[in-house]
Amino acid sequence: MRIVIVGAGSWGTALGKIWAEAGHRVILLARRREVVESINTHRENPGYLPGIKLPSGLEATLRQEVLREAELLVWAVPCQGLREAARRATGVLTVPPPMLSVIKGLEVETFCTPVEILEQVFGKGEYMVLSGPSFALEVARGLPTAVVLAGKTPRLSFWQERLSRPVFRIYRSEDVRGVELCGALKNVIAIASGISDGLELGLNARAALITRGLAEMIRLGLKLGARPxxxxGLAGLGDLVLTCTGPLSRNYRVGRRLAAGEPLDQILRNLGQVAEGVETVKAVRRLAHDLRLEMPITEAVFRVLYAGVPPARALQELLARPLKEEFAPLPL
Incomplete structure (x- = not known):
């Protein structure tokens, strides 16, 4: 099968590697010539996956025309740039192929998920999302990983079988909206977890934050039509635990460095990659306000990132909230 992946970052490259090793022909559509040359000539993508040797079945290109060759078109670009990238592709594609989003975020201006953006740009078609606890570096190293593939397509089982590998186990779901929301919301909580660990608040605090963060995710997700x-599952609790505890998480690292007093713009420059939660928190906070939902952890992360509130003060404000029942009525 010919797979074209738009985006040659860590996640796109890792997926390209395992699918090329499974015998698929995989082409990465990159933005920078040096990335293309490094992959095609040296079999490495050192800016994103240093030390990982890439198979010969994985190629990279700058040519948009390669989109016409795709039997499966995978989108692995930052969420805030997806709409523009998709619009560029409409100039090349006459009949859109089946599409798979591996993006975890929400578009700030519209609150759209990645699959919703693709549907708006390309119209009727076959759309899916792949999400779950999956650090790109560990996938590229061939370490065991389990994720979930969600879609409304009657061929979901077909895609599940074609994209799975012994060390990359794929479960399936029809809850596209829920899987996408989980992938976006957990990044916000991961920033909070990084702040907590950066302030050396301990494992008790981290466990409480993950649990209450999950409650916020459920509160918003159910309001937006996700399945409880x-x-x-993997896209929810699984990915939340991973990104809130693993140092490979970019969002978690942002939180730790915020706790150390580093300015956000400097953190993002030094990070070298996109931490989706930094932008997603804007959309989540606005959604919570519009829907009159209480999401205090999200509010605290937003205030640290964009209102100049010191992390220690944001923590104090969280702890000073009125006492309440653990399980308040869920939104219907």
Whole structure:
């Protein structure tokens, strides 16, 4: 099968590697010539996956025309740039192929998920999302990983079988909205977890933050039509735990460095990659306000990132909130 992946960052490259090793022909559509030359000549993408040797079945290109060759078109670009990238592709594609989003975020201006953006740009078609606890570096190293593939397509089982590998186990779901929301919302909580660990608040605090963060995710997700069980699965709890505890998480690292007093613009420059939660928190906060939902952790992260509130003060404000029942009525 010919797979074209738009985006040659860490996640796109890692997926390209495992699918090329499974015998698929995989082409990465990159933005920078040096990335293309490094992959095609040296079999490495050192800016994103240093030390990982890439198979010969994985190629990279700058040519948009390669989109016409795709039997599956995978989108692995930052969420805030997806709409523009998709619009560019409409000038090349006459009949859109099946599309898979591996993006975890929400578009700030519209609150749209990645699949919703693709549907708006390309119209009727076959759309899916792949999400779950999956650091790109570990996937590229061939370490065992389990994720979930969600879609409304009757061929979901077909895609599940074609894209799975022994060390990359894929479960399937029809809850596209829930899986996408989980992937976006957990990044916000991961920033809070990084702040907590950066302030050396301990494992008790981190566990409480993850649990209450999950409650916020469920509160918003149910209001937006997600299925409750999705939040206890790989895309929900699984990915939340991973990104709130693993140092490979970019969002978690942002939180730790905020706790150390580093300015956000400097953190993002030094990070070298996109931490989706930094932008997603804007959309989540606005959604919470519009829907009159209480999401105090999200509010605290926003205030640290964009209102100049010191992390220690944001923590004090969280702890000073009135006492309440653990399980308040969920939105219907």
């Amino acid at each position: 069980l999705t939040f206890s």
